[in-house]
Amino acid sequence: MTAGGNLLEVDNLNLGFRLFEGRSAVLRDVSLSLAPGERVALVGESGCGKSIFLRALLGLLDPRKAVMSGKISFDGRRLDNMKEGERAKLRGRDISIIFQDPTTALNPVFTIRDQFRDILRRPGTSMSVADADRTASDMLKSVYIDDSERVLNSYPFQLSGGLNQRVMITMALSNKPKLVLADEPGTALDVTVQEQALRLMREATEAHGAAMLLVTHNLGVVREFAERVYVMYAGCVVEEATAEELFDDPKHPYTRALFAAVPRLVGGALPEPIDGMVPDFVAPPQGCRFHPRCAFASERCLVPPPLVEISASRSVACVLHAPARQEV
Amino acid sequence: MSTPLIATRGLTKDFFSRRGVVNALKGVDVELHEGEVLAVVGESGSGKSTLANLVLGIQAPTTGEILLRGKPLPAVRRAADRRALQLVPQNPLSALNPRRTIFESVGLPLAVHQLRPRAERRERVRELLEMVGLPADILDRQPQVLSGGQRQRVAIARALAAEPQAIILDEPTSALDVSVQARVLRLLVDIRQRFSLSYLFVTHDLAVARILANRVIVLYKGEIVESGPTSQVLLAPRHRYSQMLSSSLPVISQEEVALKPEWNWTKKVTAESGSSAGCPFTPRCPYALDVCGRERPPLVTSPTGRTAHCFNPGDDETEAWRAAAVQSSQTKTLQSTDTGRS
Numbered sequence: 059m060t061a062g063g064n065l066l067e068v069d070n071l072n073l074g075f076r077l078f079e080g081r082s083a084v085l086r087d088v089s090l091s092l093a094p095g096e097r098v099a100l101v102g103e104s105g106c107g108k109s110i111f112l113r114a115l116l117g118l119l120d121p122r123k124a125v126m127s128g129k130i131s132f133d134g135r136r137l138d139n140m141k142e143g144e145r146a147k148l149r150g151r152d153i154s155i156i157f158q159d160p161t162t163a164l165n166p167v168f169t170i171r172d173q174f175r176d177i178l179r180r181p182g183t184s185m186s187v188a189d190a191d192r193t194a195s196d197m198l199k200s201v202y203i204d205d206s207e208r209v210l211n212s213y214p215f216q217l218s219g220g221l222n223q224r225v226m227i228t229m230a231l232s233n234k235p236k237l238v239l240a241d242e243p244g245t246a247l248d249v250t251v252q253e254q255a256l257r258l259m260r261e262a263t264e265a266h267g268a269a270m271l272l273v274t275h276n277l278g279v280v281r282e283f284a285e286r287v288y289v290m291y292a293g294c295v296v297e298e299a300t301a302e303e304l305f306d307d308p309k310h311p312y313t314r315a316l317f318a319a320v321p322r323l324v325g326g327a328l329p330e331p332i333d334g335m336v337p338d339f340v341a342p343p344q345g346c347r348f349h350p351r352c353a354f355a356s357e358r359c360l361v362p363p364p365l366v367e368i369s370a371s372r373s374v375a376c377v378l379h380a381p382a383r384q385e386v
Numbered sequence: 387m388s389t390p391l392i393a394t395r396g397l398t399k400d401f402f403s404r405r406g407v408v409n410a411l412k413g414v415d416v417e418l419h420e421g422e423v424l425a426v427v428g429e430s431g432s433g434k435s436t437l438a439n440l441v442l443g444i445q446a447p448t449t450g451e452i453l454l455r456g457k458p459l460p461a462v463r464r465a466a467d468r469r470a471l472q473l474v475p476q477n478p479l480s481a482l483n484p485r486r487t488i489f490e491s492v493g494l495p496l497a498v499h500q501l502r503p504r505a506e507r508r509e510r511v512r513e514l515l516e517m518v519g520l521p522a523d524i525l526d527r528q529p530q531v532l533s534g535g536q537r538q539r540v541a542i543a544r545a546l547a548a549e550p551q552a553i554i555l556d557e558p559t560s561a562l563d564v565s566v567q568a569r570v571l572r573l574l575v576d577i578r579q580r581f582s583l584s585y586l587f588v589t590h591d592l593a594v595a596r597i598l599a600n601r602v603i604v605l606y607k608g609e610i611v612e613s614g615p616t617s618q619v620l621l622a623p624r625h626r627y628s629q630m631l632s633s634s635l636p637v638i639s640q641e642e643v644a645l646k647p648e649w650n651w652t653k654k655v656t657a658e659s660g661s662s663a664g665c666p667f668t669p670r671c672p673y674a675l676d677v678c679g680r681e682r683p684p685l686v687t688s689p690t691g692r693t694a695h696c697f698n699p700g701d702d703e704t705e706a707w708r709a710a711a712v713q714s715s716q717t718k719t720l721q722s723t724d725t726g727r728s
Contacts, residue, residue: 103563219430248429248590253634257651275563278636305638319568321593323620323635323642328597331569335533 065236065269066092066115071128073107073114073293074339081125082339084110085293086347088128089365092269094236097260099272099284099301101316105336107293108273112239115271116153117145133236150177154230155239156259159246160222164214170194170225171210177232197228200265201258220251224258231262238263240272244279256283277320281305286371289313292337292347295365299372309374312348346376354378389456390417391552391584392441392471397450399436399608410436412608413450416586418552423578423585425599425616427592427631433608434588438556441586442473469499472545476557478537482529488515488540489525495548514543517580518573535566539573546577552584559594571597592620592635604628607666614692621645624686624694626674627667665695673698 073085084107092098100108113119115130117137130137133152137145157163165173174194179185185193191210198206201224214222223244230238240259244252260283263270272283280287280301287304289297289312297310308314318330334351337343343350349359358377365375399411411433418424426434439445441452443463451458459467472495475481482491492511496502502510512522518539529537538558545553558574559567575598578585589595595602596616603613604625612625623629633649653672664679665671671678675698683695 103565249592249634249636250429250630253636254651276636277564277638281638282636316564317638319564320638321568321571321591321597322639323593323596323637323645324639328572328575329564329568331572332565 063093064091065094065096065133066090066271067129067131068115069129069131071111071114071130072126073110073119073128074125075123076125077123077340079340083293083342084339085114086342086362087365088290088293088295090288090295092237092271095263095267095269096286097263097270097272097284098286098288099274099280100288100290101274101277101280102290103275103316103332103336106290107339108275108290109241110293111290112155112241112271112273115239116149116155117142147182150180150235151233152235153237153239154233154235155241156226156230156243158242160226161214161219161246163226164222166214169211169213170217174210174229174232177229180233193232194228197232198225201228201262219247220254223247223251223255227255227258227262231266231268234266235268238268238270240270242274242276243272245274245276252279253282259283277305277316289316292342293339294347294362294375296348296375297373298365303369303372309368309372309379310348310376311352311354311378315351388420390419390453391422391455392416392418392586393453393456394437394441395451395453397437397440397452398448399433399440399445400448410608411440411447414605414608414610416603416610418584418586421582421584422601423587423599425587425589425595425602426605427589427595427602428605429590429631431607432605434590434605435556436608437605438473438554438586438588442471442554443468465499469495469548470551472548472550472553474538474541474545474553474555474558477561478541479529479534481541482537482544484528484530487526487528488532491529492540492544492547495544499548501547501549511543511547514547515540517546517577518543519569533566534562535569538562538566538570542570542573542577546581550583552586555585555587555589557589558587560589560591567594574598592632593637596620604631609666609695611665611667611696612692612694614694618692621647623647624688624692624699625667625696626671626699628694629699630670665697 068088068090071085071088074081074083088111100111102108114126126138171191171194175187175190178190178193194210195206198209203209203224209217209221209225243259244255247255256279259270274280284301286300288295289310291312297313308317315332319332321329332351337347345360346363349355363375363377363380365373366380367373368379394414394416397411397414401408401410414437426437428434440447443459446461454467454470489508489511492514493507496507496510511525515522520536520539524532529540532540559570562570571594577583585598587595587598599616602616602619603610604619604627606627612619612623612628619628620632623632629647630649633646635646637643637646650672664681665683668674668678678697683697685693685695687693
């Protein structure tokens, strides 16, 4: 997996924090890649390290507390040891983020117009105020906001959640970034609005050729949005597959458990809970971090299972799917 | 039919603010029968939480009344009536007093309603916690040290402590992870059977409604647009709004995608807001007819016991349905008794 053409390449990222209770180990050997224009989802329960991973990508972690090793390259440049000033130039221009709750992510004391101007006329660009306004208005129209003037003159709290979400999406895309990160977009919204937001994100990323990394706990959202999926549990990638393969035949016991927990529209079975809780990162379980909650666990699980490629597009980190030794 | 456990008659609720009046509920009739689980679904702002609050007596209705076993409940309720209806809130962290231990929170209904003498309360709380699958050693702990799923179970134990006849569940699982949600849903199913309770279940998630509810009402902007048995409303909705709700549900298999009703997401609809004399959903409905903006669609009841306010539900039965709708709308106009709803 050393494809040179990847937009984002994360290689064996380990991340921990210095805490009062000791050193936590959140991410363990996370590797992930994204091709230009690709839509990838990272899925897992809350507390699995998904949002921390996004923050690590953006360099938003407190450097006094975070302990990081591994490689993050974006567009051929190393992000992990980049100077903060350099990274700040990338953020918002080449990499942008759509947050979970648009009503809290937008600044309540500025109008949407002011916030668009801030983004479009960021230092180092030379767009005029009039051009910025026109661009903002055009972009809002492209996400089916007809009365863009009214929206631009409003404060976020004067708009509905759905409108705010659309504003967020357009803002994230307004500088034509190469990579858009989305942290549980739409979870704070109604299903109808969420559905529309997903459609817009798909259309918009396609129109601008942006790649997108979507973080979510909702498998239904993954199915609708992503081409490829990484399943994360307790800071480890446990499975990687194309969306089609994953939904067709989930392999890792954790992935299977996640699927079984979703309320379905068919069948009479109740959703199946997953026993136990996401572990504490200060003292995570030895070996496979899922083994204390896993129905198939054995002693073999006490050694960290490597992410094994089981087909060209698919890897699983589980002893159940590891090739037998003699075959190797 | 027997007297419903809870019935509301023409319930309306207006909120007044500096910017004007918000009609949160506009004449809602709901019946919850003994042993039934009735789901109230709708988007935020549809009035579903307001409905729950009115039924619980947390807020007083502007007009209309709430009947408990056929008896109208006064604005200020007697303790016995309060005890009969209990709440499981959406966010138990804000609903459980952080200064109280779990024992104090769950034991409070026992004291308020004088269900157990002081000496027996601790034992009873322990029993209640066991019923919801919590260990007894959390008795003297505070809610903030518990996980989200545990807190929700504490809230359920507290509701059970009052030995209610019905529990009003206000989005009980929407703040939880899927794995934890599954556990709470199972618990709710189990408890209902064990104590033959009725639930009024407020949710925005139709898939969750399907797990628990026998019957569903769909609220839109403070009005019931459709009601009927869960599977029918979910998989073959008669109102366009229910269709939109159902089709926006993210699902995880092709099988389920095939079940969801079709929805035209690409057709441009007019502005998000804007009220009219007609169906409140008209501005967002890509299938709206001319008549939808002019006239309020009457309540049409299908042979299968489903009722919806829609002129143009669009499937095999559509023609017959539309004819019935138009006819009953005309009759209504002729009689000029358009004072409300049938």
